[in-house]
Amino acid sequence: MKVLIPIKRVIDANVKVRVRGDGSGVETQNVKMAMNPFCEIAVEEAVRLKEAGLAEELIVISCGVTQCQETLRTGLAMGADRGILVETDAELEPLAVAKLLKAVVDKESPDLIILGKQSVDGDNNQTGQMLAALLGWPQGTFISKIEIKDSGSAITREVDGGLEMLEIKLPAVVTVDLRLNEPRYASLPNIMKAKKKPIETISPDALGVDVAPRVEILEVTEPPSRQAGIKVESVGELVDKLRNEAKVI
Amino acid sequence: MNLMQAPAAAGESDADLQAIRDSVRALCADFPGEYWREKDRERAYPTEFVQALTEAGFLAVLIPEEYGGSGLGLRAAAAILEEIHKSGGNGAACHAQMYIMGTILRHGSEAQKQKWLPPIARGELRLQAFGVSEPTSGTDTLSLRTTAVRQGDRYIVNGQKVWTSRAEHSDLMLLLARTTPKDQAKKRVEGLSVFLVDMRTALGKGLTIRPIHTMINHSTTEVFFDELEVPAENLIGELDQGFRYILDGMNAERVLIAAECIGDARWFIDKAVAYAGERKVFGRQIGQNQGVQFPIARAYAATEAADLMVQKAAALFDAGHSIGESANMAKLLASEAAWQAADTCLQTHGGYGFAEEYDVERKFRETRLYQIAPISTNMILSYLAEHVLGLPRSY
Numbered sequence: 001m002k003v004l005i006p007i008k009r010v011i012d013a014n015v016k017v018r019v020r021g022d023g024s025g026v027e028t029q030n031v032k033m034a035m036n037p038f039c040e041i042a043v044e045e046a047v048r049l050k051e052a053g054l055a056e057e058l059i060v061i062s063c064g065v066t067q068c069q070e071t072l073r074t075g076l077a078m079g080a081d082r083g084i085l086v087e088t089d090a091e092l093e094p095l096a097v098a099k100l101l102k103a104v105v106d107k108e109s110p111d112l113i114i115l116g117k118q119s120v121d122g123d124n125n126q127t128g129q130m131l132a133a134l135l136g137w138p139q140g141t142f143i144s145k146i147e148i149k150d151s152g153s154a155i156t157r158e159v160d161g162g163l164e165m166l167e168i169k170l171p172a173v174v175t176v177d178l179r180l181n182e183p184r185y186a187s188l189p190n191i192m193k194a195k196k197k198p199i200e201t202i203s204p205d206a207l208g209v210d211v212a213p214r215v216e217i218l219e220v221t222e223p224p225s226r227q228a229g230i231k232v233e234s235v236g237e238l239v240d241k242l243r244n245e246a247k248v249i
Numbered sequence: 250m251n252l253m254q255a256p257a258a259a260g261e262s263d264a265d266l267q268a269i270r271d272s273v274r275a276l277c278a279d280f281p282g283e284y285w286r287e288k289d290r291e292r293a294y295p296t297e298f299v300q301a302l303t304e305a306g307f308l309a310v311l312i313p314e315e316y317g318g319s320g321l322g323l324r325a326a327a328a329i330l331e332e333i334h335k336s337g338g339n340g341a342a343c344h345a346q347m348y349i350m351g352t353i354l355r356h357g358s359e360a361q362k363q364k365w366l367p368p369i370a371r372g373e374l375r376l377q378a379f380g381v382s383e384p385t386s387g388t389d390t391l392s393l394r395t396t397a398v399r400q401g402d403r404y405i406v407n408g409q410k411v412w413t414s415r416a417e418h419s420d421l422m423l424l425l426a427r428t429t430p431k432d433q434a435k436k437r438v439e440g441l442s443v444f445l446v447d448m449r450t451a452l453g454k455g456l457t458i459r460p461i462h463t464m465i466n467h468s469t470t471e472v473f474f475d476e477l478e479v480p481a482e483n484l485i486g487e488l489d490q491g492f493r494y495i496l497d498g499m500n501a502e503r504v505l506i507a508a509e510c511i512g513d514a515r516w517f518i519d520k521a522v523a524y525a526g527e528r529k530v531f532g533r534q535i536g537q538n539q540g541v542q543f544p545i546a547r548a549y550a551a552t553e554a555a556d557l558m559v560q561k562a563a564a565l566f567d568a569g570h571s572i573g574e575s576a577n578m579a580k581l582l583a584s585e586a587a588w589q590a591a592d593t594c595l596q597t598h599g600g601y602g603f604a605e606e607y608d609v610e611r612k613f614r615e616t617r618l619y620q621i622a623p624i625s626t627n628m629i630l631s632y633l634a635e636h637v638l639g640l641p642r643s644y
Contacts, residue, residue, distance in 0.1 A: 034271070070264055077268060185275035188306035188319050191268050 001055045001148070001170075003046045004110035005080065006101055006131075007039035007062050009071040010121040023219045026121075035071045037183075038116025040078075041176045044183040045146065046114050047079035054148045057081050059108060063092055063100050069199055076194035077186035083199035088211060090204075094122075096211040098130035103207035105135060110171065112153070117142050117175040128175035138168040142177040261321050266328050269307075273329050276301055277336035282608040285338055289466045289611050294418050299343045302333075303372035308346045312354070316362060317370030322567035323501055327508035327559060334512025335519075337608055339615055341467060344509070345377035345415060348501050349423050352443060356486035356494045365421070365445065378419035378448070380410040380472055381495065387412075388628050390425070390441075390492065395474060397426040397442060399481065404428075404444065406455070406477040412622075416458045416470040422446040424479075429489050443491035445483045454478070465614050500576040501566060502623055507559045507576075510583035513616040514552040517590035520609060521545045521597040541597055548590040555582035574637050577629045584619040584626070591616050 011017055011026070012034040018027045035043075049055040060075035062068040063086040072083035086100045105113065118125035132139035140146075144163065145156035152169040158177050186194070204211045232238045242249045261269075280298045288295050302308055310326045312318025319325075326347050333340040350369050353361055353376075368374040386392040395408025406426055416422065424444045434440030448456060455477030458470050486494050522545060525536030535541050562575035591613045595602040602609040620626050634640040 070267070073264070073268060074271070077272070185272045185305065186268070187304070188269065188272070188310060188321075191265065191272060192319050192321075194268075195265065 001049070001112060002057045002108070002110040003049060003055045003059070004101075004105065004108060004113045005039075005042050005046050005058060005060045005075065006097070006113070006115045006127070007043060007060050007071055007075055008036045008116070008119045008121075009033050009062060009064055009068045010036045010119050013037055013120055019220050019222050023221060025217065025220050033067065033071075035074050036116055036119040036121075038118060038120070038176060038178070039075075040116075040183040041178070041180050042114040042116050043075045043078050043080060044181045045176060047184070048181065049112075049148065050079065055112075059084060059110065061086070061101065061104060063088065063097050065089055072199055073194050074186065076197045076199075077191045078184060079190070080197075082197055085199055085201045086204060086207065087201050088204050090211050091213055092211055093213055093215060094124045094126035095130055095214065096204075096209070097127050098134055099209045100204060100207060100211070101127070101131050102134040103209055104202075105131075112148075112170060113137075113173045115173070115175050117177055128173055132173035135171075135173070137172050139173045139175075140166055140168050141175045143174050144177050144179045146174060146180070261325050266325060269325055270328050270332050272305070273307060273332040274336060276305055276307075277333055277338050280336075280338055282337050282606075286605055286608065286611065290605075292462070292466050294468055295339075295342050298338065299418075302343060303346075308343055308372065309370040311347055312350060312366055312370045316354075316366035318366075323504055323563040324560070324567055327505055327563045330505055331508040331512035331515075334509045335515045336512075337516055337612065339466075340509055341615075341618075342415065342418070343377060344505060345379060345502075346372075346375055348498060348505060349376050349379050351498045351501060352423055352494050353445065353485060355497065356443070361445070361482075361485065369421075374421060375415075375419045376421040376423065376445075378413055378416040378422040378472075380413050380416075380422050380424040380446075382412045383409060384411050384471075388624060390495075391431070391437065393425065393427060393441070395424075395426045397424075397428050397444060397479065399428075402481050404479045404481060404484070406444070406446075406474040406479055408474050410472040410474075412461070412469055413458075413472045414467060414469045416448070416472055417460065418468055420447070420449050422448050422472075423485075423495075425491050425495055428491075434489065438492050439489045441491040442488050443485040443494050444479050445485060446477070446479055447483070451477055451479075465611075465618060467618070499623065500572050503576040503580040504559060504562045504566060504572070506619055506623060507555070507562070507579040507583035510580075510587035510616065510619050511552060511556045511559055513587040513612060513619075514548065514555070514583070514590040516612060517587070517594035517609075517616075518545060518549050518552065520607075521548075521590070521594040524594075524601075525597050535597070544593040545597065548586065548593045551582075551586040551589050555579070555586040558582050574633070577624075577632055580619070580624065581626060581629045584616075587616045588620060 012032040015032050020027050046058045050058055058080040059082055060072050060080040061084040062072050068085055072085060076083055084104060115128045140155040140157055142158045143155045144158050147154040152167060153172060154167050155174060157164045307329050309318035310321050310329060314320040330340045330344055353365055369376050383393045397404040397406045424446050425441055427440055428442040429440035431440060455475050457473040461469050461471060463469060525541050526534055528535045558579040562572050562579040565572045565575055594609055595613055598607060598609055601607055631643050635642050
């Protein structure tokens with residue numbers, strides 16, 4: 001089984017995100033970047049499938065700037081076999097990423113695509129679903145468990161009411177949730193081995209994909225700072241304020 | 250004389266170092282303050298932490314690939330130790346496993362390297378005890394009194410060492426002993442030899458280890474030799490040339506300790522900044538007061554400056570240069586920056602800094618050591634005055 005793991009380079013989850021002075025977006029200059037945490041979970045799951053003898057080849061792929069190579073190296077150090085960088089300086093929207101991924105899937109023909117349910121920067125939660133739609137493949141989103149069987153794949157997804165068990169046929173797209181696994185840290189020998197693993201670079205043009213944005217961002221602002229609350233003396237006062245001031249009951 | 254040899258593959262890029270730092274940070278996240286507090290309280294060895302570092306290959310960073318390590322340079326080793334300390338942990342329980350083997354690597358025979366380095370790289374054999382200091386000779390190494398006398402195919406060792414860290418948690422010990430009496434040595438710096446002592450077989454047969462309880466959780470000991478037999482094949486390098494062999498290893502050690510100090514300093518500064526930002530007194534953050542923020546800013550500047558010297562010393566070592574001057578200055582400046590940051594962090598925390606749960610008091614005690622070990626500040630200053638500036642010898 002061949003597994004494709006799309007991963008994204010985002011601002012490190014430990015960094016406090018700041019809005020750019022001109023309100024055009026968030027500041028990414030001189031900010032520490034890292035692999036999106038959900039993508040780490042996706043890579044970890046793929047590596048476990050390989051360690052269990054269920055997958056033969058793991059390919060990590062990232063779409064974006066040159067420095068995404070570092071993110072791919074992280075995935076290679078965790079255990080992926082090779083990397084693909086679709087290199088572009090353009091701001092990529094989920095639909096553009098899904099189209100780029102589809103073009104690569106057409107070339108590589110993986111049996112399973114594992115990706116994070118969303119990235120912690122845009123929080124769009126769209127790429128996996130769009131990719132499944134473009135490919136016409138079954139999808140399992142927000143999964144907390146995956147089993148590979150002869151007939152396909154049995155997955156458990158986290159839904160509002162609890163857990164939902166599904167069987168889907170391969171090839172398929174799955175997006176992973178937080179509780180699927182705990183990603184490993186790369187060992188020093190594996191970090192060094194990753195340097196020798198191949199990363200192929202392709203351009204969106206070569207894949208015949210138009211990545212021009214469909215959405216215009218007008219302004220990005222900091223959320224308003226929270227106002228201090230008030231203390232009420234009695235239940236009666238609370239009910240009064242909720243009814244007459246907040247007008248919520 | 251330049252005794253350094255550049256490691257085989259010291260060409261790691263900044264991206265490699267960043268990947269190493271990220272991975273060490275992720276590893277250390279499994280060992281939070283609570284873990285270190287408990288070890289400190291019980292004066293227990295952090296076995297689980299050392300195991301995790303070993304399994305991830307970080308302690309074999311300096312061992313060449315042909316002997317099972319990663320063959321990286323001192324910059325990589327420094328990055329690993331800095332990240333450990335920056336995370337709130339402490340590398341002293343195992344940092345020597347990284348570098349003591351350097352004496353075998355640089356001066357041992359091919360047979361000795363083949364025999365000892367691969368199991369050390371795998372972590373099966375721990376070589377993290379170094380018997381040098383004695384009760385009557387610390388930095389005055391040439392005056393040490395432990396002797397090794399040849400008898401047939403072995404040496405008979407008698408004497409005592411003190412401040413031998415991790416002897417109880419090490420399988421092997423690198424031992425410096427006098428093999429030619431001081432007055433018969435051809436040169437002042439000759440007459441000492443280096444041996445590899447297999448403590449697994451020596452314990453109870455002429456080797457006794459006695460722990461010393463100290464201000465910090467450091468597993469240090471005194472070690473006694475009474476007619477201990479060491480096979481002659483465990484002599485490292487040439488007879489009577491041991492002093493030379495250990496000097497170059499000591500410079501590498503100083504750079505690595507300096508990197509730990511930088512990690513400590515960064516931890517203290519992060520901790521002080523966070524507390525100054527959240528603690529409110531008289532209706533506002535204490536970090537709004539210049540009296541609180543200026544010392545933190547000053548400690549930050551001192552840390553960044555000291556780190557430049559640490560990076561310089563490590564880079565010079567990796568390029569094969571002699572680093573006596575830069576390694577000593579790196580240790581001096583980094584240990585003082587760490588102490589400045591520690592004092593500032595404690596002051597910022599006020600009374601809470603004394604509460605164990607903030608980890609400040611533990612790190613405060615731990616980082617104080619590095620103005621004393623592995624060499625005291627005054628000895629560095631006299632080295633710089635005499636050997637770098639050409640002033641008269643003061644002692």
